[in-house]
Amino acid sequence: MNQRAALLVAALVLAAPRLQAESGTTAGATLQRPLAARPLGLGEAFSGLDGGLDSLGYNPAGLARLKRPELETSFVHGVASDNFGFLGYAHPLPLATVTAGVVYYNAGSMDISLSNGTNETRTAAQDMVGLLSLGVPLPWGFCAGATGKFYRFELAQEAKASGFAGDLGALWHSPLPGLNVGASLQNLGPDVKFEQVGDPLPVTTRFGAAYDFSLAKYRWFQEGGYGVSRFLLSVDGVKPRDQKNLLPAAGLELGLGLGEGGYGALRFGYMFSRDVSNFTFGVGFRQGRWRLDYGLGVGRSDVNSTHHITAGASF
Numbered sequence: 322m323n324q325r326a327a328l329l330v331a332a333l334v335l336a337a338p339r340l341q342a343e344s345g346t347t348a349g350a351t352l353q354r355p356l357a358a359r360p361l362g363l364g365e366a367f368s369g370l371d372g373g374l375d376s377l378g379y380n381p382a383g384l385a386r387l388k389r390p391e392l393e394t395s396f397v398h399g400v401a402s403d404n405f406g407f408l409g410y411a412h413p414l415p416l417a418t419v420t421a422g423v424v425y426y427n428a429g430s431m432d433i434s435l436s437n438g439t440n441e442t443r444t445a446a447q448d449m450v451g452l453l454s455l456g457v458p459l460p461w462g463f464c465a466g467a468t469g470k471f472y473r474f475e476l477a478q479e480a481k482a483s484g485f486a487g488d489l490g491a492l493w494h495s496p497l498p499g500l501n502v503g504a505s506l507q508n509l510g511p512d513v514k515f516e517q518v519g520d521p522l523p524v525t526t527r528f529g530a531a532y533d534f535s536l537a538k539y540r541w542f543q544e545g546g547y548g549v550s551r552f553l554l555s556v557d558g559v560k561p562r563d564q565k566n567l568l569p570a571a572g573l574e575l576g577l578g579l580g581e582g583g584y585g586a587l588r589f590g591y592m593f594s595r596d597v598s599n600f601t602f603g604v605g606f607r608q609g610r611w612r613l614d615y616g617l618g619v620g621r622s623d624v625n626s627t628h629h630i631t632a633g634a635s636f
Contacts, residue, residue, distance in 0.1 A: 329456025351426045351448040352470065352486060352508050353523050354378075356407045357395050358631040361616030362603015363572025363589020366557035369492070369503040369531035374411050374633065380505040381487075382492035384420055385456030387413045393633035409452070412598035417457045420468075422615060426452035431477070447475045450483070454488075456516060462494035476515060486510035487520050498536070504528040521562060522543055529557035529570075550584075551576035569593045572601075582609050588616070610635045 356378035360367040367379040374393040391414045392433035397405040409422030428446035454468040467486040475481045497570035505527045512519030535551045552570035553574035555587025558567050579585050605615040611634050618627035 324356035334355055337583040338565075344450075345634075349452060349472065349486070349508065349513050349522050351405075351424065351474070352472065353525070354405060354424075354426070355616070355627075355629060356409070356422075356424065356440050358614035359588065359604055359605060361585075361618055361627070362588030362590060362593050363553075363555055363628050364379045364557075364570040364601045364603075365575060366529055366531075366555040366570040366572040366590060368490070368505055368527040368529040368557050370553075371492070371501065374420065374422075375631075376466075377402060377409060377411075377422060377468065380503045381420075381454045381456055381468045381488055382464040382490040382503060383456070384411055384418045384454060384456045384466055384504070385464035387411055387418045387456070388545075389413065390636045391633060392636070393631060395629060395631040397627060398628050400576035403427060404429075406546065408436060411454075411524065417455055420452070420454035420456070422452040424448070424452070425536065433477075443478045445476075445477065447478075448474045458484055458597075462496075464492040466490045466492075469522050470510075474513065474515070480515040482515045484511060484513060497546070500530065500535040502528075502530045504635075521591070524562040526560040527557055529555060531555040535576075550573055552577040567593065577605075582606070 355361040357375045372383045381525045395407040404427045406425045411420040426448040456466040470486040473483045486508045488507045492503040507525040548607045555572045558572045570583045570592045575587045577585040584607040586605040590601035599617045605614040614631040616629040
């Protein structure tokens with residue numbers, strides 16, 4: 322094995338535990354990472370929600386009915402010294418919502434010994450992804466959305482791959498108030514090629530439903546009140562390309578009134594049949610136009626636990 326091939330193998334071995342992806346033969350694990358803390362707290366059961374910028378990683382149709390511009394940023398620092406970041410902006414227009422974002426992932430450093438006897442410290446993996454999305458409201462309660470992803474992956478500062486992928490999504494607001502049904506196809510596109518041989522993108526099919534029950538019609542729960550003000554239940558079926566079985570997920574959000582202009586949320590989720598993590602938890606706070614969310618994915622070990630922080634603002 323030549324030095325270049327050895328570096329690539331070492332990078333893949335060291336970076337794999339940090340990518341937090343399910344086992345399989347697809348490439349581009351960064352394309353599967355949660356972009357925001359709220360969906361993580363709900364077990365990533367998010368395809369049926371009008372989630373604004375949070376919907377970008379699950380169903381672009383969830384951006385279609387955004388009422389005000391949104392700016393959002395997320396950050397994750399892993400125990401393996403890996404870092405993940407996301408910055409996105411969504412702007413509603415008369416006929417559609419336009420969104421742009423950028424994703425960054427650094428898998429941390431690794432020490433290697435070269436064939437000439439010298440030692441070097443290199444970045445195990447470093448990824449950049451740009452996103453452009455369009456969400457369009459349609460008649461009869463339907464919405465449609467599409468996202469283009471333009472990526473650049475690098476292993477061991479030695480091999481690079483670049484290309485594009487796309488997401489398609491649909492969302493239906495049923496006649497029953499608060500009940501939505503959604504579906505999406507994610508990461509459609511050509512193979513990722515670092516060398517001559519390519520690996521397929523992590524194509525993922527999602528479908529699910531969400532029911533949002535508000536208690537605001539009751540006087541005690543109106544704006545300025547305290548206590549539980551709404552319930553949100555979401556369920557998803559997820560079928561990644563490299564998995565034989567459908568992976569169910571479910572989430573529950575309890576909305577909490579925190580006085581005039583204040584709002585909080587407690588979130589719980591469970592991802593069934595996952596190799597990395599199952600139970601998720603999250604909290605959220607909103608005051609006026611500002612919001613802050615925290616999500617925790619509890620893995621089978623401390624290394625697999627994910628702490629996710631998202632800050633956002635509406636204008």
